[in-house]
Amino acid sequence: MGTSFLWLAAALGLLDSGCHASTVLPRDAVPAGFVARPYYPAPHGGWTASWRESYAKAQALVEQMTLAEKTNITGGVGIYMGNTGSADRLGFPQLCLQDSALGVASTDNITAFPAGITTGATFDKDLIYARGVALGQEFRGKGANVYLGPAVGPMGRKPLGGRNWEGFGSDPVLQGISAALTIKGVQAQGVVATIKHLIGNEQEMFRMYNPFQPGYSANIDDRTLHELYLWPFADSVHAGVGSVMTAYNAVNGSASSQNSYLINGILKDELGFQGFVMSDWLSQISGVASALAGLDMAMPGDTMVPLFGFSYWKYDLSRSVLNGSVPLDRLNDMTTRIVAAWYQMGQDKNYPRPNFSSNTKNREDLLYPAAIASPRGQVNWFVNVQADHYKIARQVAQDAITLLKNDDNILPLSPSASFKVFGTDAAVNPDGPNACLNRACNKGTLGMGWGSGVADYPYFDDPISAIRKRAADVTYYQTDNFPSVPTPKDSDIALVFINSDAGENSFTVEGNNGDRNSAKLAAWHNGDELVKRAAAKYKNVIVVVHTVGPLLLEQWHDLPSVKAVLFAHLPGQEAGESLTNILFGETSPCGHLPYSITKKADDLPSSVADLKGFAFGQVQDTYSEGLYIDYRYLNKMGTKPRYAFGHGLSYTNFSFSEISISPVTRLTTSLPGPRAAKAPTPQFSTAIPPANEAKAPKGFNKIWRYLYSWLLDNEADEAYQIGTTGSKKYPYPEGYSNVQTAGPASGGDEGGNPALWETAFEVTLKVKNIGTRFSGKASVQGYVQYPESKYETPIVQLRDFVKTKELAPGEETTVRLGFKRRDLSVWDVEEQNWVAPGVKADGSMGRYTIWLGESSDRLRVACYTDTLECEGGLEPVV
Ligand code: BGC
Numbered sequence: 001m002g003t004s005f006l007w008l009a010a011a012l013g014l015l016d017s018g019c020h021a022s023t024v025l026p027r028d029a030v031p032a033g034f035v036a037r038p039y040y041p042a043p044h045g046g047w048t049a050s051w052r053e054s055y056a057k058a059q060a061l062v063e064q065m066t067l068a069e070k071t072n073i074t075g076g077v078g079i080y081m082g083n084t085g086s087a088d089r090l091g092f093p094q095l096c097l098q099d100s101a102l103g104v105a106s107t108d109n110i111t112a113f114p115a116g117i118t119t120g121a122t123f124d125k126d127l128i129y130a131r132g133v134a135l136g137q138e139f140r141g142k143g144a145n146v147y148l149g150p151a152v153g154p155m156g157r158k159p160l161g162g163r164n165w166e167g168f169g170s171d172p173v174l175q176g177i178s179a180a181l182t183i184k185g186v187q188a189q190g191v192v193a194t195i196k197h198l199i200g201n202e203q204e205m206f207r208m209y210n211p212f213q214p215g216y217s218a219n220i221d222d223r224t225l226h227e228l229y230l231w232p233f234a235d236s237v238h239a240g241v242g243s244v245m246t247a248y249n250a251v252n253g254s255a256s257s258q259n260s261y262l263i264n265g266i267l268k269d270e271l272g273f274q275g276f277v278m279s280d281w282l283s284q285i286s287g288v289a290s291a292l293a294g295l296d297m298a299m300p301g302d303t304m305v306p307l308f309g310f311s312y313w314k315y316d317l318s319r320s321v322l323n324g325s326v327p328l329d330r331l332n333d334m335t336t337r338i339v340a341a342w343y344q345m346g347q348d349k350n351y352p353r354p355n356f357s358s359n360t361k362n363r364e365d366l367l368y369p370a371a372i373a374s375p376r377g378q379v380n381w382f383v384n385v386q387a388d389h390y391k392i393a394r395q396v397a398q399d400a401i402t403l404l405k406n407d408d409n410i411l412p413l414s415p416s417a418s419f420k421v422f423g424t425d426a427a428v429n430p431d432g433p434n435a436c437l438n439r440a441c442n443k444g445t446l447g448m449g450w451g452s453g454v455a456d457y458p459y460f461d462d463p464i465s466a467i468r469k470r471a472a473d474v475t476y477y478q479t480d481n482f483p484s485v486p487t488p489k490d491s492d493i494a495l496v497f498i499n500s501d502a503g504e505n506s507f508t509v510e511g512n513n514g515d516r517n518s519a520k521l522a523a524w525h526n527g528d529e530l531v532k533r534a535a536a537k538y539k540n541v542i543v544v545v546h547t548v549g550p551l552l553l554e555q556w557h558d559l560p561s562v563k564a565v566l567f568a569h570l571p572g573q574e575a576g577e578s579l580t581n582i583l584f585g586e587t588s589p590c591g592h593l594p595y596s597i598t599k600k601a602d603d604l605p606s607s608v609a610d611l612k613g614f615a616f617g618q619v620q621d622t623y624s625e626g627l628y629i630d631y632r633y634l635n636k637m638g639t640k641p642r643y644a645f646g647h648g649l650s651y652t653n654f655s656f657s658e659i660s661i662s663p664v665t666r667l668t669t670s671l672p673g674p675r676a677a678k679a680p681t682p683q684f685s686t687a688i689p690p691a692n693e694a695k696a697p698k699g700f701n702k703i704w705r706y707l708y709s710w711l712l713d714n715e716a717d718e719a720y721q722i723g724t725t726g727s728k729k730y731p732y733p734e735g736y737s738n739v740q741t742a743g744p745a746s747g748g749d750e751g752g753n754p755a756l757w758e759t760a761f762e763v764t765l766k767v768k769n770i771g772t773r774f775s776g777k778a779s780v781q782g783y784v785q786y787p788e789s790k791y792e793t794p795i796v797q798l799r800d801f802v803k804t805k806e807l808a809p810g811e812e813t814t815v816r817l818g819f820k821r822r823d824l825s826v827w828d829v830e831e832q833n834w835v836a837p838g839v840k841a842d843g844s845m846g847r848y849t850i851w852l853g854e855s856s857d858r859l860r861v862a863c864y865t866d867t868l869e870c871e872g873g874l875e876p877v878v
Contacts, residue, residue, distance in 0.1 A: 028253060031622050034219035034622070035261075036250075036253055036261045038260050039735070040260055040735055040738070041292070041330070041736075041737055041739065041740060041741075042264045042292065042293070043268040043294075044333050044682070045273075045275075045337045046058075046274065047274075047679045048272055048750055049679070050750065051274040053343075054341070055340045056682075058339035058342075058682070063684065065087050065335065066693040067331075067689045067693035068318055068693055068695075068710050069087035069089070069709075070331050070332070070334075070335040071313065071314055071321070071709040072709040073095075073339070074313060074317065074334045074335060074338065075297060075299070075313045075314050075317070075709075076298065076299045076301030077300075078302055078306070078307075078309070079281070079300040079301075079302050079307060080307075081370050081705070081706055082096065082357070083354070084097070084297065084299075084338075085314070085708075085709060091348075093353070095146055096143060096144045096145050098139065098148060098358065099452045099453065099454075099455075100149060100452060100453045100454055102114065102116065102135075102166075102448060102453065102454070103138065103455030104138050104139055104142050104385070105455045106358035106359075107456065108380075109383060109384035109385060109386060109458060110138050110385055110386060110455060111385075111390060111458065112448065112455045112457045113131055113392075113573075114131075114400060114569070114570060115448050115569070115570040116165065116166050116167045116178070117167065117169060117549065117594055118396060118400040118570050119178060120167070120178050121591040121593065121594045121648075122399040122400045122590075123592050123779045124590075124777070125803070126803075127396055128178050128182060129182075130185065131182065131396055132181055132182035132183065132186045133186075134387075134389040135149075135185065136185055136187065136191045138385040139191045140190055140351070142355060142383060142385055143352040143355045144191065145351065146243060147191050147192065148194045148245065148452075149182070149194060150182045150236075152168070152175040152179045152232035152236070153167070153198060153232075155167065155170060155172065155229055156170030156549065156594075156630070157623075157629045158203055158515075158611065159516075159521060159595070159601075159608075159609070160515050160521070161202050161502070161611075162203065162205075162503055162513075162514030162516070163449070163453065163503070164548065165502060166453040169595055170645070173799055174801070175231070175232035175235075176232035177800075179195060179232050179235055179239075183195065183240070192275070192341050192347075193236075193241050193242060194242070194243040194244065194245050194278070195241045195244050197246065197247035198244055198245065198246050198262060199220075199225070199229050199256065200218025200623075201248060201249055202621065204504060205505060206619040207248040208249075208283065210304065213617070213618070214250060215248050215255065215283075215618075216250065216619035216620065217249065218250065219251075219621065219622040221829075223827045223829050226827035227827050228627060233271065234271055234752060234822075235751070237267070237271040237750050238750050238751025238752075239751075242276070242344060243275045243277070243341060244273060244278070245279070245280050246263070246278070246279055246295070255283070255285055256280075257293075257295055258285065258289045258290040258293040260293035260735075263277055263294030267294070269741070269744060270743070271751060272743075272751065275337060275340075275341045275344075276297050276334070276337040276341055277295055280299070281452075282304060284298045284299075284304070285312075286312060287312035287313060287316050287326075288730075291320070296333075298312060298313045298314075301314060302707065309705040309706075309707065311707045315694075315707075317331065318716070318719075319694070319711055319715060319719045320719075321723075322691060322694060322722075322723050324724075324730075327738050328684070328687070329684070329686050332682075336682055355380070355381035356379075356381065356382075357380055359379075360379060361380065362379070364376055364377060364379065366379075368705075368706055370706075371703050371704045372704075373704070393572055393573060393574045394577060396572075397571035398581055398587070399591060401568050401582045402566065402567040402568075402591035402592060402647070403564070403566055403591070404593075404597075404643050404647065405563070405564055406564045406651075407563040410493075410540055410564050411566075412583060412584055412651060412774075413493060413584055413585070414584075415472075416473075417471065417473070417491065418475075418489065418492050419471055419474045419493050420475050420494045420495070421474060421476045421494075421495045421497070422479070422483075422495070422530055423496055423498055423527065424444060424478055425446060425498060425527075425546055426463045426464045426478070426495070426497040426544075427444055427445065427464045427465075428444045428462040429443040430443070433457040433459070433460035433573075434456045438450055440503065440509055441509060442509055442510060442524055445460070445462050445546060446500075446546040446570060447460065447575050448572060449504075450503030450507055451504020451505075452506070453503070459573060461573060461574050461578075462576050463579050464476050464576075465576055466575075466576030466580040467495070467576075467580055471584075480526055481530070482529070482530055482533035482534060485537065488538050492538055492539070493540045493542065494534045494537070494540065496531050497544045498523040498531060498544075499524055499525075499547055500516065500524055500545075500546075502514065516548075516549075522552065531555075535559040535561045540561060540563055541559075541562045542564040542566070543564070547567060547570070548570065550597045552598070552601065553597065566579075567591070585774065587775065587776065588650040588777070589648065589776075590648065590776055590778070592646050592647060592648035592779050593647045593648060595645060596630050596631050596634055597643040598634070598639070598642065599641065599642050603637075604633055604634075605625045607623065607624045608633070631645040631646075631856045632795075635856075636795065645855070645856045647858075650776045650777075652770075652774040652775070652809065654768060654804075654807075655767070656780070656861050656872065657765065657768065658764075658766045659863060659872065660765070661850065661865070661869075663845075664758070664759040664762050664818075665758040666760070666845075667760050669843065670836045670838075672753045672756055672821060673755050675743070675746075675747055675749075676748055678743055681740075688720065688723045688724055691716040691717050691720035694710060694719075695711065696710035744833075746832060752834075753833075756834055757821070757822065759819065760865075761818075761863075761865055762817070762819070763782060763852065764814060764816050764817075765852065766813070767780060767815055768807070769811050775806050776807060777803050777805065777806050779854055779855075780801065780802045781800075781856065782799050782819065783796035783797060783798050783850070783856060783859060784819065784823060784824065784851075785848065786837060787838045787847050787848060789837035789838075790837070791835075795877060796856065796859065802815045817850075817852075819848075821836060824848055825837075845865050847864050848864075848865040849877070850863045850864075851877065853876070857876060857878055858876060859876045860876060
């Protein structure tokens with residue numbers, strides 16, 4: 001705890017408030033080999049063609065801004081005060097940044113959509129996009145400028161990780177495609193989407209820097225970073241995402257909110273990100289250092305310990321520019337990035353103002369809640385933004401339902417059967433669906449996890465009500481302890497509902513600190529026992545699981561009466577009818593597992609299976625498993641899971657035929673071609689502005705604890721004096737420079753070198769419903785097996801997926817999967833570039849095997865990139 005005094009001192013303001021490089025505290029050592037090397041300067045935005053016009057408009061606006069206006073829009077006005085600062089004089093508004101990834105948080109008249117993990121389980125691009133459109137419409141309707149989603153960090157590396165359910169599943173391609181489609185859907189409505197959290201937020205406990213301890217360090221090697229954790233961020237930048245949120249934790253020892261390697265180097269230079277980078281809430285820990293490292297917006301604006309009215313930026317950023325410690329050039333870029341994102345989404349034209357408060361449900365209330373003594377006024381207008389989005393929500397919930405097992409084809413059910421329903425998870429929380437703040441309790445049907453990633457349910461369609469609508473003979477035992485029941489009939493159907501919850505570290509639920517540190521991979525409330533007891537009594541047991549992630553099913557899975565198991569994930573408000581449509585055979589299930597379900601927790605390596613516990617100093621979370629998480633690890637070890645990633649049954653069967661592969665853009669070099677040079681970016685005067693640009697207007701009545709960007713007159717004068725005379729020398733970070741660079745070879749546009757995004761091969765096939773009774777949608781998943789080379793790669797890796805439309809018995813459709821240069825490449829740490837190891841020295845194409853199937857362990861069809869042949873009936877490679 002050598003640094004704890006310093007943390008405490010910083011928090012109490014004994015040290016300067018952070019706007020001097022000299023207050024940057026020493027980092028804790030991380031294991032050898034994990035490097036967050038310095039990367040300076042922060043690359044200017046505005047060099048890609050797709051953002052050129054918005055940057056031109058932004059430049060014209062920023063040129064007119066005073067220093068205080070610029071520093072006002074680069075930070076929040078304080079926790080519970082809402083929003084960022086504005087440049088009102090010029091028509092640039094306060095921006096409303098709002099959670100969550102599954103719906104507009106803390107307000108009414110919205111749709112509580114299924115969570116990310118549920119959305120990923122659909123493996124359906126059209127639905128994922130449609131959900132994004134609906135989310136975007138609701139955020140816009142409420143006047144929120146920025147949607148704080150989607151979440152792809154965590155990736156789901158640790159099955160016990162608390163926030164995995166906010167993302168789409170434990171695979172970079174499932175995450176990346178889902179995030180990109182969500183972003184496109186949201187941003188097509190004019191709302192800025194935020195991809196979060198960059199990066200390595202794979203567990204909740206010990207994530208945050210606090211006065212006593214730094215947040216944990218996610219120690220990730222360069223190749224693993226690129227091929228797994230950064231991958232979905234690259235998709236998001238390629239999709240044109242407007243903002244990125246950094247993570248709470250450190251990466252390779254350097255706090256994510258001021259990690260110059262990550263923000264300046266990887267995100268802004270290599271991935272060519274053109275929008276703005278915001279801190280996660282209260283994760284900013286310095287002033288100058290975070291500015292130089294590329295942070296553009298401090299949220300919610302307070303220092304690490306909030307509510308004292310202190311900020312590392314705002315007034316102190318004004319001071320830092322005046323005294324010369326932060327170059328004006330950096331502030332201009334920060335400001336321009338924010339204004340450009342606003343123009344890029346068209347928010348300058350008729351964008352609604354926020355019409356709700358996330359602090360209160362009252363029509364009138366405090367305008368500045370953190371100030372306590374605050375003027376009052378109207379804060380809620382109760383605008384209904386739901387439209388008919390329940391339909392999309394229900395479709396996603398339904399198409400995510402993953403049928404793991406269906407012995408004797410017990411499903412679908414006949415409504416005339418006699419049903420005995422067990423488990424409190426079958427009915428809505430008796431106290432009301434929103435009874436617990438931030439859903440930080442597990443009571444009733446689990447529709448979402450807990451924390452900031454939730455929204456309020458407008459209503460809750462629970463499974464028991466939906467079952468009662470379909471069937472007449474239903475007895476519900478609303479308990480998790482197996483009750484005494486009348487002697488069962490052989491034909492009775494027992495439906496047992498169990499669940500597993502997780503969430504954000506800000507709340508502890510039943511001993512779980514966000515992560516499932518207490519419950520582990522067992523069902524909550526003794527759910528496994530409930531299944532066993534039901535299975536001992538009834539001949540036909542169907543288990544429905546609402547869960548944030550994998551569970552261990554071994555205690556009861558093979559009991560003879562456990563006939564069917566369904567994972568309904570986290571369905572949001574539409575938990576009932578979505579389920580009964582499947583149970584009663586309205587349609588076939590078509591969800592697929594967005595993670596593997598192992599037989600034992602330690603079938604995965606301990607770096608992944610275990611959570612990091614307390615340590616003195618910084619907790620070190622080292623990614624020693626490298627590329628090998630989830631199915632990548634299980635396949636490498638030859639360990640059969642209970643259910644593999646991508647698994648999901650239907651009531652019908654599908655065949656694949658007429659499979660063909662064709663090259664699209666031929667790869668003749670293993671490296672992508674040279675990148676184009678950056679186009680010129682906006683140029684501004686770099687002279688230190690006059691001190692009065694940072695002085696408050698005379699007689700201005702400040703609100704207590706509201707964060708302003710003005711200095712006292714004498715402070716501004718003093719800072720200006722220092723800055724213009726150069727009387728003070730600042731200790732800049734190692735490697736610091738303020739000269740813009742050309743950028744790395746792996747960059748070149750949004751998402752990196754454009755060649756990486758070119759489709760190299762396309763595979764087409766016909767998919768036919770060969771069943772006779774049920775219609776259904778088929779999932780086609782494409783996994784790539786790399787040729788032998790000096791790069792060890794996982795045996796197979798998902799690279800694309802398609803869901804068919806609903807196919808009637810006998811109906812057939814053609815589907816297409818694409819494989820890009822990036823999908824056939826590895827990140828070479830020496831080259832610092834993507835290398836396609838299958839391209840031979842003479843420019844000819846070697847053999848990648850593209851495996852197709854309905855799950856990662858049922859791959860019987862393969863196409864070859866060298867012979868351009870495809871064949872079926874093969875033994876799966878894993
Ligand atoms: C979470 C973010 C969230 C933010 C704002 C943080 O605690 O990590 O995901 O967007 O709060 O509520």
